Amino acid sequence: MADPASYKPARQDIPTNPGVYRFRDEHGRVIYVGKAKNLRNRLSSYFAPLHQLSPKTRAMVTTAAAVQWTVVGSEFESLQLEYTWIKEFSPRFNIAYRDDKSYPYLAITMSELVPRAMVMRGDKKPGNRYFGPYSQAWAIRETLDALLRVFPVRTCTKGVFQRAERTGRPCLLAHIDKCSAPCVGTISREDHRALAEDLCRFMSGHAKPYIRELGRQMQEASERMDFETAAARRDDVVALEKAFERNTVVLADNTDADFFALAEDELEAAVQVFYVRGGRIRGQRGWITEKVEEVSTGELVEHLLQQAYGEATVELNQTQRRGRRVAQQGSQDTVAKHRRTAELAYRQDTIPRTVYVSTEPEQAPELENWLSELRGSRVTISVPQRGDKAQLLETVSENARQALALHKSRRAGDLTTRSASLQQLQEALDLPDALMRIECYDISHVQGTNVVASMVVFEDGLPRKGEYRKFSITGDAARDDTASMYDVIHRRFTRHLEQQRKAAERGVTSGEVTADQADEDNGRVFAYPPNLVIVDGGPPQVAAAQRALDDLGITDVYVVGLAKRLEEVWLPDDEFPLILPRASEGLYLLQRVRDEAHRFAIKFHREKRSKSMTVSTLDAVPGLGPAKHKALMKHFGSIKKLRAATVDEIAQVKGFGPGLAERVVAALGGGEAPSAAVDVGTGELLD
Known part of the structure; x- marks a missing residue:
């Protein structure tokens, strides 16, 4: 170092x-x-x-x-x-963004003398036109098949094309009218290029003029009794409308924009972009990045735009260099001219007039100037606040959130990755045994009220939800987080030692619990002790947990803390934290376990707070004492069912009359809702 x-x-x-x-x-x-x-x-x-x-x-x-x-x-x-x-x-x-999958594009090879239409993946080549990316390959293949009726551009490989030129015999696609056969001179190369340019304009969102023109031709053919031509034009119109309607209409027809949204956690970020051309979503793409440096969301967006449009810079420079070489050679002037035309079209299509983002990037004016120079005309970057554009950006944001969740789920479910994360964590913490079982504890409260704790369990890197536990904390233990953490760890491992003692008396191995023994303990048993205890917090919480284990004489359970702000790993009695690499699978596992404990604690806290709010509401009802309150709960079984009950249903409870039943209904459902209201059925905060 x-x-x-x-x-x-x-x-x-x-x-x-x-x-x-x-x-x-x-x-x-x-x-x-x-x-x-x-x-x-x-x-x-x-x-x-x-x-x-x-x-x-x-x-x-x-x-x-x-x-x-x-x-x-x-x-x-x-x-x-x-x-x-x-x-x-x-x-x-x-920061390095990487695709979360390989996307297919519709490519038109305008850089060639005889352009070809094809579905491709991978790197783009200068001078060609690309449409997409699309989430499904079959969708663009079906679209291309429909478009070839109206724009019969060649789709064959270079070898097939050259063989047809030598033999003078076109392929099957020419016989079924899905290729204009430039290989055998059925159409001139200039007219074939015009067809390819029409296909590019159609895919760029300018479809209505072609549909209107085909409709006019169909009507003219029908009027002169040429019903065969009219039927062919009708089928062309149907094919174009089918292809045109594949992309959802979301905005005005003249809208060309890219919509970027980002979802992130402490270690990773997922990005989604929707490409809108002619008011329609023409493509979608996603990236995943690991945060190897400490950056704000605005800086993440800045790096994202640099990478997304920087590719256009590289490809344009390559196109310009190749065009200059062709011009210097004094040959293939037609190809050089077409390359320059393709370059201009590429600029306009790849970089839209407007870029919408979920968070304004750092140095937004400089980015706008850079993009404007690349496009050749003014480009603006903005955050939509209302209307259709804001709604579409929220859809993109939801896609980003789903992509991040899916990425984390796949990463956690991969056996090789789980094994690597457990091994990395064992080596980083210098633990003698493999991490078969990990327990994580988190404290949750609101200003010291309704203090609760959660315990989540991971075995072999996967959650064991059946062994999660919840703790209610009262008295002196609820005065601060360290006291609460000491109380929870002490209670959990006191229970463990008690089970060990009972197991020894029964003559069974420690940690083995039979069904009969579970019944004897009222079903509340803990499995074998963990190798590692993780607490959500820094040195104070770690010290409290270690002190609880020391007081119980437990020496074979190791304690670490994970501080959320900087993802620092704290060990007992260490002055400085352990810093794991940001891309470490071990750190990712620690974060996932900690976040699961936090989620479980928050859920329990909301449930408890919801019940306490409802109970305090019922306590204020005149004539409703503890006995009648108990009778109500016994009759309905839950607060949710009680809230949904009518006056007549409550009046059927022993000791309740219509007047008292009305007061209960009014207390639960009438009047002003308290601030920070909570749904008693789900425990979720209400807006």
Whole structure:
């Protein structure tokens, strides 16, 4: 681990201009690239005392061995140079978005003399037109099959095309009118290119003019009694309408925009984008990124837009270079001309006039200028607040949330990943035994009221929900979180020791509990003790949990704490936290266990608070004492059923008359709802 002071530059040597800087490791590899309005201020912040830095920044500066910077003329230039270097060096500490799956595109190879339509995946090639991406390959294949009736562009491979040229015999698609057969001269190459350009315009959202024209031709053919032609034009109209209606109408026909939304947790973020062209959702795409550096949501969006549209920069530059080489060679002028035309169309189609985002990015004006330069016309970035665009962005946000949940679920369910996470965690904590069972505890309350705790159990990296436990905490134990944590751990392991004693008396192995023994203990038994106890919190909570185990004489259970803000792992009696790599499977498992304990505690707290609110409401009803309250609950069985009961139904309870029943109904359902109202049936907060 390097000492940042060994390569720290003198403050006066760092310029105050805008620029881009690079941190390199001992082998000269670039590990981080960043930009700054003021290089001196930004770089100085990296060389603060280590304990003042976030874990991610601390890991980066102790891995680095040198820092370099380049001064540029403006923040706009720093944005461009930062992306170029990130693309070139792929630094390990920079944010890197990756596709959460491989998406199919409809590609029109406009860079070729005889363009071809095809469904493809993978990298894009300069000069071609791409439509999508689409979530389902079969959907775009069906769409292309329908479009070939009206736009019979070739779909064959280069080998098939050349063989048809040599033999003078077209393929089957030409015989069924789904290819205009440029290979045998049935159509000229210029007319075939015009067909491909019409197909591109149709896929760009300009479909209605073609449908109207075909409708006019159908009507004219019908009027001159050419019913065969009229029927063919009718089928063409049906095919185009079918293809056109595949994409949902969401906005006005002249709307071209991209909608980006992001869902994140402490370790990862999921991004979804909807491509809207001509008012229709033409494609969808998703990315997943691991947070290897501490960034705000606005910075995540900034890096996202850089990566999403930076690809367009690289492809346009490649197109321009190839076009210049062709021009210098003085040959294939037609191809060079078509490449320039395709480049302009690519600019307009890839980068829309408007980019809508869920959170405004850092340096939004510089990003707008950069995108405007790429597109060749003005591009704006905005956050919609109301109307159809805001509703669509909320749909994109929901897709991002679902994508993150699905990614986490798949990651947790993978056997190899689970095994790696358990092994990494065992090695990082220096534990002697494999982590067969992990228990996590969390405390939940509102300003010291209705204090509860949760215990969740993970075995082999998977939750065992049947062994979750809930604790109500009262008295002195509820005065603060540390006292509550001590109380919960002490109660849980006191119970464990009691079960061990009973097991020894019965002559069974510790941890083995039969059905008869469970009945004897009223069904409330704990399984074998955990290898590891995780508490939600920092040093105070960890110390309280360890003290409870020490007081009980338990030495074979290890305790760690996970602090939520910086995801620091705290061990008992350690002055500094253990920092696990942000991409570590072990840290991911710790986070998942902690979040599950938090969810379970919150659920129990809401249930308890809901009941206490309802009970206090009933206590205020004149004439309703403890005995009648007990009779009510015994008759209806739950607060939810009581709330749904009518006056006549309540009056049937022994000791209740119509007057008292009316007062109960009014107390539960009438009058003003309390602030922070809670649904007594579900325990969820109501708006």
